[in-house]
Amino acid sequence: MILTVTLNTALDITYRVPQLRPHTTHRVTDVAERPGGKGLNVARVLAALGHDTVVTGFAGGVTGTVLRDRLAALTGSGAGPGATAPRGRITDALVPIAGTTRRTIGVVDGSTGDTTQLNEPGPIVTTPEWSEFLTGYTRLLREAAAVALCGSLPPGVPVGTYAQLIREAHAAGVPTLLDTSGEPLRRGIAARPHVVKPNATELAGLTGSTDPLRAARDTRRRGARAVAASLGADGMLVVTSQGTWRARPPRRLAGNPTGAGDSAVAGLLSGLVEEVPWPDRLARAVALSAAAVRAPAAGEFDRAVYDELLGRIEVTEHPAAA
Amino acid sequence: MILTVTLNTALDITYRVPQLRPHTTHRVTDVAERPGGKGLNVARVLAALGHDTVVTGFAGGVTGTVLRDRLAALTGSGAGPGATAPRGRITDALVPIAGTTRRTIGVVDGSTGDTTQLNEPGPIVTTPEWSEFLTGYTRLLREAAAVALCGSLPPGVPVGTYAQLIREAHAAGVPTLLDTSGEPLRRGIAARPHVVKPNATELAGLTGSTDPLRAARDTRRRGARAVAASLGADGMLVVTSQGTWRARPPRRLAGNPTGAGDSAVAGLLSGLVEEVPWPDRLARAVALSAAAVRAPAAGEFDRAVYDELLGRIEVTEHPAAA
Numbered sequence: 288m289i290l291t292v293t294l295n296t297a298l299d300i301t302y303r304v305p306q307l308r309p310h311t312t313h314r315v316t317d318v319a320e321r322p323g324g325k326g327l328n329v330a331r332v333l334a335a336l337g338h339d340t341v342v343t344g345f346a347g348g349v350t351g352t353v354l355r356d357r358l359a360a361l362t363g364s365g366a367g368p369g370a371t372a373p374r375g376r377i378t379d380a381l382v383p384i385a386g387t388t389r390r391t392i393g394v395v396d397g398s399t400g401d402t403t404q405l406n407e408p409g410p411i412v413t414t415p416e417w418s419e420f421l422t423g424y425t426r427l428l429r430e431a432a433a434v435a436l437c438g439s440l441p442p443g444v445p446v447g448t449y450a451q452l453i454r455e456a457h458a459a460g461v462p463t464l465l466d467t468s469g470e471p472l473r474r475g476i477a478a479r480p481h482v483v484k485p486n487a488t489e490l491a492g493l494t495g496s497t498d499p500l501r502a503a504r505d506t507r508r509r510g511a512r513a514v515a516a517s518l519g520a521d522g523m524l525v526v527t528s529q530g531t532w533r534a535r536p537p538r539r540l541a542g543n544p545t546g547a548g549d550s551a552v553a554g555l556l557s558g559l560v561e562e563v564p565w566p567d568r569l570a571r572a573v574a575l576s577a578a579a580v581r582a583p584a585a586g587e588f589d590r591a592v593y594d595e596l597l598g599r600i601e602v603t604e605h606p607a608a609a
Numbered sequence: 610m611i612l613t614v615t616l617n618t619a620l621d622i623t624y625r626v627p628q629l630r631p632h633t634t635h636r637v638t639d640v641a642e643r644p645g646g647k648g649l650n651v652a653r654v655l656a657a658l659g660h661d662t663v664v665t666g667f668a669g670g671v672t673g674t675v676l677r678d679r680l681a682a683l684t685g686s687g688a689g690p691g692a693t694a695p696r697g698r699i700t701d702a703l704v705p706i707a708g709t710t711r712r713t714i715g716v717v718d719g720s721t722g723d724t725t726q727l728n729e730p731g732p733i734v735t736t737p738e739w740s741e742f743l744t745g746y747t748r749l750l751r752e753a754a755a756v757a758l759c760g761s762l763p764p765g766v767p768v769g770t771y772a773q774l775i776r777e778a779h780a781a782g783v784p785t786l787l788d789t790s791g792e793p794l795r796r797g798i799a800a801r802p803h804v805v806k807p808n809a810t811e812l813a814g815l816t817g818s819t820d821p822l823r824a825a826r827d828t829r830r831r832g833a834r835a836v837a838a839s840l841g842a843d844g845m846l847v848v849t850s851q852g853t854w855r856a857r858p859p860r861r862l863a864g865n866p867t868g869a870g871d872s873a874v875a876g877l878l879s880g881l882v883e884e885v886p887w888p889d890r891l892a893r894a895v896a897l898s899a900a901a902v903r904a905p906a907a908g909e910f911d912r913a914v915y916d917e918l919l920g921r922i923e924v925t926e927h928p929a930a931a
Contacts, residue, residue, distance in 0.1 A: 302714075302727055302729075304727065307631050307725075308725075309629050309631060309718070309723070309725050310718070310721070310723040310724065310725055311725065311726070312726035312728065313725075313726060313727050313728065314728055314730065315727055315728060315729050315730060316730070318729050318730075349671050349674070349675055352671070353671055392624075392714060392727075394727060396631070396632070399632070401631070401632040402632065403629075403630075403631050403632055403633065403635075404633070404634035404635060405624055405626065405635050405637055405714075405716060406634065406635065406636055406637060407624075407637050407640050408636060408637060408638070408640075
């Protein structure tokens with residue numbers, strides 16, 4: 288199985304309004320609620336690709352209960368849009384906490400299609416809760432083919448936490464993918480994760496360079512074994528010990544970019560555990576990312592778009608660095 | 610006791626962000642949750658004024674449970690900011706429903722203090738649930754000194770509902786105050802409520818006139834026995850069978866206007882059941898409204914500001930209409 292870690296899970300709420308006008312009152316025309324947090328989205332895409340996944344992290348309070356109920360409903364249904372392919376199972380190994388799982392509100396402006404995001408900070412995790420998580424994490428690593436460490440840290444969790452979780456995975460011989468930002472990313476990279484998946488903004492924040500190739504190479508020197516830099520609608524750049532590749536979708540797809548990065552992570556991870564070569568992994572990540580843009584919510588992708596794009600992603604090898 | 614009806618109760622959530630910028634992602638710095646819906650706010654102010662109140666309407670689902678828990682906590686505490694005065698009790702007579710009580714999100718922009726409001730539409734109320742409410746309402750009217758009918762109608766509740774509830778109150782000999790907008794207000798007025806409390810926008814929508822005095826007189830002709838028109842920071846105008854009065858606060862108070870109207874309703878209602886003359890009722894409503902602007906949330910008011918302002922509200926009688 289593939290393990291995904293989401294320390295700051297969220298109940299993702301989407302509101303549609305005809306037009307968002309600050310400092311006025313809006314009647315929300317449509318409300319949707321989904322289990323969220325990057326690692327949960329990654330798990331849903333992995334399951335759709337046929338991989339059994341286990342999700343861990345924290346859930347608590349009223350929103351934590353709703354999140355787990357909705358996750359169970361997704362898991363139990365065994366089918367989704369276009370899900371004729373075999374699907375993997377999602378197992379809930381979230382650790383219960385006394386605090387209340389955060390909500391995120393995405394306000395979709397019907398006049399532009401743009402989303403305004405409001406993210407609650409998340410609950411305080413106590414020391415005993417953290418110990419319980421670590422014990423479970425170490426146990427789950429024994430069965431894991433790979434682990435993804437995803438998203439922000441909740442308040443009170445030390446900034447070096449991802450570095451610690453990466454070292455635990457190294458000790459268990461499990462490859463790691465890290466998808467976070469800021470100081471937790473910087474500290475995590477120093478612990479030598481197998482893959483990091485920053486976007487251009489995160490890379491620039493980390494390295495000070497706005498040139499993705501230069502920044503990705505710098506990130507490898509800082510410790511990451513492979514750097515998969517997402518370039519939004521322009522595809523992805525990957526710098527590894529075996530080479531450097533760039534992948535582009537055949538066309539730009541309009542839609543909702545929320546969750547595109549999580550689909551890319553699922554593509555990279557599934558490629559890693561299936562031991563497909565880097566150029567094919569990259570093509571899969573870019574096709575999934577583009578297909579996610581065509582789906583209504585994070586954690587979902589348009590299977591027909593994915594199938595159509597997969598063979599049409601242009602992957603080019605970059606000459607070796609000087 | 611005073612009965613308040615809130616058919617579309619809400620869990621009121623307040624988010625603080627440093628600055629609201631549409632189409633970007635925000636970390637919420639502070640989250641607060643309170644039981645909401647106009648009638649619940651009115652009840653909290655009435656209780657602070659020493660009146661026992663009963664709240665009815667609907668509550669259901671996860672948010673309904675949170676709302677009732679928080680309402681019970683408020684009721685049980687028996688004290689609030691500055692609440693040295695005797696306090697009334699709040700009794701929860703909300704009718705449980707299968708649907709889920711809506712949330713409202715108020716996003717406070719820290720750079721301006723302005724609030725952007727996102728209101729969910731609310732749950733569908735089934736016919737058996739509506740029957741259960743009506744039976745309870747008719748029973749509660751027997752003990753009520755007055756009834757306030759507050760706020761929007763949830764989806765599926767007929768637009769003529771407030772008119773029906775006003776007729777039931779007439780039959781029980783209980784005076785009514787109606788605080789709603791749009792077609793439910795128009796239909797309700799035709800059932801001859803004792804008081805309506807529209808703001809200038811609602812009056813204009815109802816009558817087509819932007820002159821509050823003219824619009825209020827027109828609203829009386831349409832059926833309302835008294836019209837208390839709230840004029841925001843400029844105070845209030847009341848047109849009754851006994852005369853027309855205008856009340857102004859001694860100064861404009863900066864703050865959060867959410868809930869000022871609900872405090873004004875509580876002032877009018879408490880004055881009605883205490884049989885204080887109209888000019889004093891009006892002064893009370895305007896002082897409470899201004900004191901609510903100085904409180905952090907709807908349903909609360911600054912007692913010191915209220916005590917200071919009450920004797921200083923300027924009430925002038927308007928010459929009789931031609």
